[in-house]
Amino acid sequence: xxDDIPKQYSPKETEDKWxxxxxxxxxxxxxxxxxxxxxxxxxxxxxxxxxxxMGHALNDTIQDILIRYQRMQxxxxxxxxxxxxxxxxxQNVVEKSIAKEGLTRQDLGRDKFIExxxxxxxxxxxxIIRQLKKLGASCDWSRERFTMDEEYSKxxxxxxxxxxxxxxxxRGSYIINWCPxxxxxxxxxxxxxxxxxxxxxxxxxxxxxxPNEFVTVATTRPETMLGDxxxxxxxxxxxxxxxxxxxxxxxxxxxEIKIIADNTVDMEFGTGAVKVTPAHDPNDYAMxxxxxxxxxxxxxxxxxxxxxAGDYSGMDRxxxxxxxxxxxxxxxxxEKIEPHHLSAxxxxxxxxxxxxxxxxxxxxxxxPLAKPALEAVKKGTIKFYPxxxxxxxxxxxxxxxxxxxxxxxxxxxxxxxxxCLNCQKKNPEDGVIVAKIKPEKCPECGxxxxxxxxxxxxxxxxxxxxxFATFKNKDELKYFYPTSTLVTAPEIIFFWVARMVMAGFEFxxxxxxxxxxxxxxxxxxxxxxxxKSLGNIIDPLEIINEYGTDALRFSLISITAQGQDxxxxxxxxxxxxxxxxKIWNASRFILMNLEASLVKTDLCVFFKKENLSxxxxxxxSRFYSTLKEVEENLENYQFNEAANSxxxxxxxxxxxxxxxxxxxxxxxxxxQIVMYKILEKSLRVxxxxxxxxxxxxxxxxxxxxxxIMISTWPHIQENIIxxxxxxxxxxxxxxxxxxxxxxxxxxxxxQEENVGVKIAASGKTKRVVxxxxxxxxKSLARLNKLEVLNEYKKASGEFTSVLKxxxxxxPLAGVIDIEKHKEKIEARIKKAQNDIVSKExxxxxxxxxxxxxxxxxxxxxxxxxxxxxxxxxxxxxxxGLR
RNA sequence: GGGCAUUUAGCUCAGUUGGUUAGAGCGCUACAUUCACAUUGUAGAAGUCAGAGGUUCAAGUCCUCUAAUGCCCACCA
Numbered sequence: 020x021x022d023d024i025p026k027q028y029s030p031k032e033t034e035d036k037w038x039x040x041x042x043x044x045x046x047x048x049x050x051x052x053x054x055x056x057x058x059x060x061x062x063x064x065x066x067x068x069x070x071x072x073m074g075h076a077l078n079d080t081i082q083d084i085l086i087r088y089q090r091m092q093x094x095x096x097x098x099x100x101x102x103x104x105x106x107x108x109x110q111n112v113v114e115k116s117i118a119k120e121g122l123t124r125q126d127l128g129r130d131k132f133i134e135x136x137x138x139x140x141x142x143x144x145x146x147i148i149r150q151l152k153k154l155g156a157s158c159d160w161s162r163e164r165f166t167m168d169e170e171y172s173k174x175x176x177x178x179x180x181x182x183x184x185x186x187x188x189x190r191g192s193y194i195i196n197w198c199p200x201x202x203x204x205x206x207x208x209x210x211x212x213x214x215x216x217x218x219x220x221x222x223x224x225x226x227x228x229x230p231n232e233f234v235t236v237a238t239t240r241p242e243t244m245l246g247d248x249x250x251x252x253x254x255x256x257x258x259x260x261x262x263x264x265x266x267x268x269x270x271x272x273x274x275e276i277k278i279i280a281d282n283t284v285d286m287e288f289g290t291g292a293v294k295v296t297p298a299h300d301p302n303d304y305a306m307x308x309x310x311x312x313x314x315x316x317x318x319x320x321x322x323x324x325x326x327x328a329g330d331y332s333g334m335d336r337x338x339x340x341x342x343x344x345x346x347x348x349x350x351x352x353x354e355k356i357e358p359h360h361l362s363a364x365x366x367x368x369x370x371x372x373x374x375x376x377x378x379x380x381x382x383x384x385x386x387p388l389a390k391p392a393l394e395a396v397k398k399g400t401i402k403f404y405p406x407x408x409x410x411x412x413x414x415x416x417x418x419x420x421x422x423x424x425x426x427x428x429x430x431x432x433x434x435x436x437x438x439c440l441n442c443q444k445k446n447p448e449d450g451v452i453v454a455k456i457k458p459e460k461c462p463e464c465g466x467x468x469x470x471x472x473x474x475x476x477x478x479x480x481x482x483x484x485x486x487f488a489t490f491k492n493k494d495e496l497k498y499f500y501p502t503s504t505l506v507t508a509p510e511i512i513f514f515w516v517a518r519m520v521m522a523g524f525e526f527x528x529x530x531x532x533x534x535x536x537x538x539x540x541x542x543x544x545x546x547x548x549x550x551k552s553l554g555n556i557i558d559p560l561e562i563i564n565e566y567g568t569d570a571l572r573f574s575l576i577s578i579t580a581q582g583q584d585x586x587x588x589x590x591x592x593x594x595x596x597x598x599x600x601k602i603w604n605a606s607r608f609i610l611m612n613l614e615a616s617l618v619k620t621d622l623c624v625f626f627k628k629e630n631l632s633x634x635x636x637x638x639x640s641r642f643y644s645t646l647k648e649v650e651e652n653l654e655n656y657q658f659n660e661a662a663n664s665x666x667x668x669x670x671x672x673x674x675x676x677x678x679x680x681x682x683x684x685x686x687x688x689x690x691q692i693v694m695y696k697i698l699e700k701s702l703r704v705x706x707x708x709x710x711x712x713x714x715x716x717x718x719x720x721x722x723x724x725x726x727i728m729i730s731t732w733p734h735i736q737e738n739i740i741x742x743x744x745x746x747x748x749x750x751x752x753x754x755x756x757x758x759x760x761x762x763x764x765x766x767x768x769x770q771e772e773n774v775g776v777k778i779a780a781s782g783k784t785k786r787v788v789x790x791x792x793x794x795x796x797k798s799l800a801r802l803n804k805l806e807v808l809n810e811y812k813k814a815s816g817e818f819t820s821v822l823k824x825x826x827x828x829x830p831l832a833g834v835i836d837i838e839k840h841k842e843k844i845e846a847r848i849k850k851a852q853n854d855i856v857s858k859e860x861x862x863x864x865x866x867x868x869x870x871x872x873x874x875x876x877x878x879x880x881x882x883x884x885x886x887x888x889x890x891x892x893x894x895x896x897x898x899g900l901r
Numbered sequence: 902g903g904g905c906a907u908u909u910a911g912c913u914c915a916g917u918u919g920g921u922u923a924g925a926g927c928g929c930u931a932c933a934u935u936c937a938c939a940u941u942g943u944a945g946a947a948g949u950c951a952g953a954g955g956u957u958c959a960a961g962u963c964c965u966c967u968a969a970u971g972c973c974c975a976c977c978a
Contacts, residue, residue: 024937026937026938027938027940028940194976211973211974212974212975219978236978237978238978239978240978251978284977284978285977285978287977288977288978289977289978293977293978294978295978296978300976300978301976302976302977302978303976303978304976305976361977361978362975375976407905407906408905410904410905411904411905411973411974414903414904414974415974418974418975509972509973510973513974540972542971577915577925577926578913578914578915578926580914580915580916583906583907583914584906584907584971584972588913590913590926590927591913591926591927593926593927593940594926594927596940597938597940597941598940599940600938600940600941601938601940601941603937603938604937604938604940604941605937605938606937607937607938608937608938609937610937611937612937651917652917655917657917659914659915660915660916660917663915663925663926666925666926667925674937674938675942675943678937679942682936
């Protein structure tokens, strides 16, 4: 059985096998169970168009660790999966795909196009789900949801209608963010500002009364001058005092515009006179309303100038900019051009520069919704990890703007808004019907001439319902809601997290989750965000292929300090791979040396702590301390700490020290049982981090027929944790190191016999024997409170380690460079003496004695004693060398 | 303009509420391959904790300022 365990772990063979096993046996599924406490996570639904990237890998690994951990802790752990229909993104993808057939969505028409999107979704929409499975995600796939599912869509409609009836949804004409390429409105969050190096153009507008006199205005978007309907100055501005109320002639268009006074005008900026374009700028829009100006829209929705632009109609907005500047220059109306930093909104999907555009859209009134969401976080009902995001959240909530939710695209939830043609004839603002299903006739006039609004809802208008709309029946909702933890990236705190909180309170009267863990952004080695367009992507699937899923997961987690951005390079994953291999080989070694019959029954109970050897007590204590650390770190979302302490324990303590020490006596019953127990418990603790390798090894151990995935998490046995014995092993290690140092400096003869152990020829065995030997000697020394003395016999060149008053000697014959050795010892003595002096100073300091806590003083005293002892020891060694 | 983060070994980064001699991985140096693992082991070198000031018996850790870098938010045309 042991012979068939290969020397190296090969992930490929095991991963798919175990994932299928877990899935086939429905081990991921969760149902309401009154006997258990629920633990719920809803996945941040990836876009259906999504392809797994490192951000997902990190996000989903964290969630999977939490879910697997809680499941092993005995909770009814539900990880709810699903995908988001991602309106604009998906529409773009499908438009691109039909473009290959030479078609546009307009060619197909709305219904046909939507059919194509669904067809696309059927074919490719599950890609991301398959990839999540490769990651080992233990989602309850039987519950997979899609934001365009029939039932989910019903919830979206229901919510719209309820908010409308409550007066929280309204329609109005405002300046919104318009993407001329996607030809849709965008919310503020969807139009992030980016800095641009642009220019400030100074344009001269002649006065009507005196064409030789001008008012100069500064603008960054000269093409909008075609829509100017006023020029504004600050009423306090002396320069323009006499001009207020006068008429200017708008160049190129020759329209008469008035000079108005408005105190929002900044006198310092530009010339202090500002052109007012109410249809193309949010500030100007406000000014236009206030001063009753004309709203002249000079642009088509696609960014091409329209008939109001006179000679420039038909030109693209940026083309027109150049031509207009040329024409103004020709007429000597372009005073100057200055370089100017500005920031402009960009479409988050296609990066086109946003055009502030006047149009009729639907909005959600946010202030009333924000109130409970604000309080919940202030009171701590919802906590952010790391805490600093709390302020970011609160700041946004406090300055919240109304949410533009209508989008002029086809793919998405169509607004449940209908219009009565008849009523609209009387007044275009009338005849609005908001209803869950299309009404037969107008409730006002009874006309059957009813049509539905063409617009669809912002994608986030469906995803903000995710924590509850994903549950199909009330019992389940009651059991699993509110969810426990939300794990997500900082980018979507505003888009998603904040809105979910608002929806939770509005529709469920309860916060949707307790903890929000915000992890960092995954960046490349240079700190750039990983993105396809930059070509700096490290593909998680490639890593899985090369190093294995467990390696990917472990490496990602161990470098993710709480909420810090992750700078990633491929070499990172070698650490995870090597660790997996280490676990594999340690298990292999133990299995090779295990008397399976011994562990069939839990003999551990027969071993009282007192009867176990020092080394066994030490490793048990270390295991339970580590377990405690892992639990604490997981509770505090310090995943890297948890992973690192596991790594250090398993590799550097369990493998490097414990297994090496017991090697010589591996068949003894206590050693057998302790090494086995620690291995199998370690596998369980490692399982949430590295699910596949632990499952594979688990089934190679005797007595483990049930999957590790549903095994129980080891209990901390406080009585075994013994800091004292942990400190003792440090001493052991110290002695062993001392002996090792000697070994290195000496050439150890190959065939000495001592304490019943053979010192073999060379290499590893030598190390093992020496270590085992030393540990035994040290144990003896400790139990008998003996000193270890080193002696050097000049005549024979022999170097011996002697346990004082005991008849045990380690003869280490050989030649040593005595001068070099002496130098080293002297340096150490000097250092120890310096330390002693500074410690003594400290301990005689009255301030210190009066103010430091007693335990600290004690500690320091102990430290001083240790130092003195060490100095004494070293002196002894030095004397021995003479 | 406002806010946040980062600055610790050659490189990439940990370091929880101040308290042993500041840690890890990679890299580097030396040695070790019949022996669970060379995806290994042992040992070693390597740090003015960005800079300046302050609080404290005690500062990588707390406070103030400065510098560099990165990110987020914001309607100066």
